Amino acid sequence: MADRLNSLRLLLVDDEAAFRAVLVKRMRRQGIDPFQAADGAGGLRILSRQPVDVVVLDVRMPGMDGIDTLREIKRRHPHTEVILLTGHANTREGLEGIQAGAFDYLSKPVDIDHLWEKIKQAFEKKAVLEALRQDSQYRLHMAQQMAASERLAALGTLAAGVAHEINNPLAIINEAAGYLGTLLQKPELEDVPYREGMVNAVGKIATGVARARTITHQLLGGVRPDSPGLARVRPDELVDETLALVRAEAEDKGIAVARQSPPMAAVWIEADRLRQVLINLLVNAIHATQRGGRIVVGIEAGDGRLRFSVADSGKGIPGENLERIFEPFFSDQPPGEGTGLGLFVTRQIVDRMGGTITVRSQVGRGTTMTVAVPHRCGDPGAARGPGAPVCGQEARP
Amino acid sequence: MSALPIRILLVDDERDFVEMLSLRLAERGEHVMTAFSGRECLEILSREAVDVVILDIRMPGMDGIETLRRIKQAHPRVEVILLTGHGTTQTAMEGVRLGALDYFLKPADFEDLTARLERLRRTADA
Numbered sequence: 476m477a478d479r480l481n482s483l484r485l486l487l488v489d490d491e492a493a494f495r496a497v498l499v500k501r502m503r504r505q506g507i508d509p510f511q512a513a514d515g516a517g518g519l520r521i522l523s524r525q526p527v528d529v530v531v532l533d534v535r536m537p538g539m540d541g542i543d544t545l546r547e548i549k550r551r552h553p554h555t556e557v558i559l560l561t562g563h564a565n566t567r568e569g570l571e572g573i574q575a576g577a578f579d580y581l582s583k584p585v586d587i588d589h590l591w592e593k594i595k596q597a598f599e600k601k602a603v604l605e606a607l608r609q610d611s612q613y614r615l616h617m618a619q620q621m622a623a624s625e626r627l628a629a630l631g632t633l634a635a636g637v638a639h640e641i642n643n644p645l646a647i648i649n650e651a652a653g654y655l656g657t658l659l660q661k662p663e664l665e666d667v668p669y670r671e672g673m674v675n676a677v678g679k680i681a682t683g684v685a686r687a688r689t690i691t692h693q694l695l696g697g698v699r700p701d702s703p704g705l706a707r708v709r710p711d712e713l714v715d716e717t718l719a720l721v722r723a724e725a726e727d728k729g730i731a732v733a734r735q736s737p738p739m740a741a742v743w744i745e746a747d748r749l750r751q752v753l754i755n756l757l758v759n760a761i762h763a764t765q766r767g768g769r770i771v772v773g774i775e776a777g778d779g780r781l782r783f784s785v786a787d788s789g790k791g792i793p794g795e796n797l798e799r800i801f802e803p804f805f806s807d808q809p810p811g812e813g814t815g816l817g818l819f820v821t822r823q824i825v826d827r828m829g830g831t832i833t834v835r836s837q838v839g840r841g842t843t844m845t846v847a848v849p850h851r852c853g854d855p856g857a858a859r860g861p862g863a864p865v866c867g868q869e870a871r872p
Numbered sequence: 873m874s875a876l877p878i879r880i881l882l883v884d885d886e887r888d889f890v891e892m893l894s895l896r897l898a899e900r901g902e903h904v905m906t907a908f909s910g911r912e913c914l915e916i917l918s919r920e921a922v923d924v925v926i927l928d929i930r931m932p933g934m935d936g937i938e939t940l941r942r943i944k945q946a947h948p949r950v951e952v953i954l955l956t957g958h959g960t961t962q963t964a965m966e967g968v969r970l971g972a973l974d975y976f977l978k979p980a981d982f983e984d985l986t987a988r989l990e991r992l993r994r995t996a997d998a
Contacts, residue, residue: 643889650895
């Protein structure tokens with residue numbers, strides 16, 4: 476409590492300069508330098524400029540009266556505690572003050588020690604309330620997060636099940652349309668009426684199947700069996716390779732893409748999955764960014780994790796959508812462009828890697844998606860000795 | 873078609889799928905046989921010469937993985953291409969470990985499938 480008292484921000488509102496001087500002198504001995512105001516309006520001005528923990532407020536002042544000032548303080552700064560100084564033996568003023576939200580009241584003339592005790596109590600109450608508020612906010616936040624991730628997991632299971640069931644009939648449509656297409660190419664059917672229309676229609680079926688297939692395969696994770704698990708790669712090189720894959724698309728749209736990180740030593744990491752994640756994030760960033768924009772991929776290492784950030788200068792995501800972007804089929808793109816599955820699948824891949832994905836966004840300024848994934852260091856022998864690269868850290872030549 | 877036809881056995885409990893894909897493959901000049909269960913597949917293999925089995929993993933009764941295991945035991949020279957509507961890497965990896973040649977997710981791209989068959993034909997010719 477003693478060192479916390481040093482941080483007590485106190486405001487003294489009283490028209491009697493002599494009284495203020497006595498109190499200020501006493502407070503300075505405690506290491507506290509109170510703000511001072513001679514009337515209610517002055518006190519409110521100070522409060523509007525900086526946060527204050529406790530206000531000592533005289534009731535009888537020229538101008539705005541103490542009770543009105545108190546009401547205004549509690550309205551604008553509900554977490555600030557106020558101690559009222561009332562006229563001698565005037566319990567009516569005190570009562571009115573308590574009703575208006577004062578912490579307590581003391582009648583003048585006040586005993587300075589007594590007042591100091593009250594100030595400490597008010598400060599303590601504020602600290603306790605603050606801690607409770609933060610705790611309940613934290614618990615609410617955690618509960619929301621858990622509910623969201625459970626919901627996503629359930630949706631994921633359902634979506635994969637549906638995708639699987641759809642794939643079988645889709646395969647029948649695919650082969651039937653393909654067979655029709657083959658038949659229409661036969662010389663015997665060259666002069667059949669409406670042949671061109673039929674060829675066109677069969678083509679449309681094939682395109683539709685391909686579109687549906689993109690969705691079902693994405694939902695199933697679409698991971699090929701030949702994708703290796705862990706690989707020893709340099710994170711900076713992995714990012715550069717991935718950027719090379721999307722650079723053409725970005726440059727067509729007049730968007731600059733770059734990596735911002737020092738050269739890094741090789742680590743063991745799930746390279747294929749990570750590449751897939753980065754591509755998904757980069758494709759999203761390119762879609763969200765206008766001509767002349769910029770996309771930067773950053774890498775940071777620490778605590779056995781690598782953090783990859785993809786920051787764009789695009790249109791940003793409105794707050795009400797931030798919670799929903801990881802849901803399947805949520806998309807801000809027109810139908811046919813973007814399946815609404817990119818971030819849903821990305822999040823599932825990141826989950827499988829034991830990583831986390833977070834988003835920060837400001838409408839009109841851009842979005843930063845950050846993926847943190849665990850990694851293992853390479854050959855420990857090679858990582859020792861002077862000048863050896865530190866695992867996941869900057870490589871020293 | 874000048875190349876020798878590949879003798880394919882197509883196995884899936886989805887009859888419409890088997891019918892359509894076999895017609896397509898036959899149009900390319902391949903020799904296609906069909907079966908609708910793992911048991912029927914093994915029965916055909918015991919009396920017919922087959923180059924490659926295209927095998928669905930999820931089937932009622934004997935599933936594709938068990939069928940694959942028995943094919944590899946009884947007819948080690950018969951190649952197997954797995955086909956499934958399910959995207960689990962684990963099943964696919966298990967299949968490849970058991971000796972499957974490749975793995976396609978339904979609906980498979982016909983060009984991908986025939987490209988795989990072409991490669992098989994070339995290795996068989998060599």
